[in-house]
Amino acid sequence: MAKRDYYEALGVSRDAGPEEIKKAYRRLARQYHPDANNGNKETESQFKEIKEAYDILSDPQKRSYYDRVGHQPEGFGGGGFGGMGGFGSGIEDIFETFFGSGFAGTRRQRPQAGPQRGSDLRYDMEITLEEVVKGKETSINVPRLEACPECNGSGARDGSAPVTCSACGGSGQQQVVRNTAFGSFMNIRTCESCRGEGRVVKDRCPNCRGAGRVTRERKIEVKIPAGVEEGSRLRLSGEGEGGVRGGPHGDLYVIIHILPHLVFKRQGDDLGCEISISFVDAALGGEAKVKTIDDAAKLHIPEGTQSGTLFRLKGKGVPRLRSFGRGDLLVKVNVEVPRRLNSRQKKILLEFAEAGGAKLSPSEEKGFFDRVKDTLGGK
Helix, strand or coil: CCCCCHHHHHCCCCCCCHHHHHHHHHHHHHHHCHHHCCCCHHHHHHHHHHHHHHHHHCCHHHHHHHHHHCCCCCCCCCCCCCCCCCCCCCHHHHHHHHHCCCCCCCCCCCCCCCCECCCCEEEEEEECHHHHHHCEEEEEEEEEEEECCCCCCCCECCCCCCEECCCCCCCCEEEEEEEECCEEEEEEEECCCCCCCCEECCCECCCCCCCCEEEEEEEEEEEECCCCCCCCEEEECCCCCCCECCCCCCCEEEEEEECCCCCCEEECCEEEEEEEEEHHHHHHCEEEEEECCCCEEEEEECCCCCCCCEEEECCCCCECCCCCCECCEEEEEEEECCCCCCHHHHHHHHHHHHHCCCCCCHHHHHHHHHHHHHHCCCC
């Protein structure tokens, strides 16, 4: 499902201080901790979401990155929160460890705040094998951040507007010169007053509390093509979260998961199943009715068919996603041996054995039936 905004998950505003964030986390952690809910899966999931939100918002660097970029779906983007891709590398980081983020004017200046694209979202969808074969058109409800309708995304109350930050002059950065034994170094850091925005909302919009965006649930139409595979990612352009300061929407990625089927197993574009036939049909030949994913079909059983034989029904598999036609249905035949025989059936089998040249003594008759079962694949 699409991730909730971290601020919303903790129930705090986007300008909340570290103490307010910590207080909100502790309160929610006590409420949703697994030990306090007897292992309830729903509360455990909520606890993980709260923990993830706190891990990001309690770290100034990660929080600044999140405020600028937002959520990154799994499998997309660069370093994200888990790696170092978003926070620089090399010799500059060594100086940064001792002297802060930026030195001697060699760090690149952050561009002045402007429109930013909204975050991409992820939605996991389960479908049946029948829906894979036929394709599916459905709708999903996705909660996402959108521009506040009251302030049109500005974050300011109607009739007012954001003002240039007096602390950084609208650059979103502050410069501090430090004198050390190595010389003078210029430390460039995100402005604490505007958190890198370059502007400050003094009279906040009551609807979004100055955030400029609100969470809304949208009904989105999704078309799943026939032949889609497990783990396929469908990209719905512009259906992700709304942008910041007039930026465009991100994208929505629908991840497909195919539910197990009771009868068929999928192998690429082919399907597989098993049927049972009598040992009489196996020996003499005949026809068997086979259930396919669409309807039913007749399967010709040749004379002398052995247990475990595979038959192929052309075009009864899964539609090929990137080409024409369909795969095949592979049918494995299991020969079924009757567990109980009446006296007439036993006599006929003995005559059959003798006609084939076998002569059985009374002591061998019992073992003969066991050997017939083994020969025909019975248990």
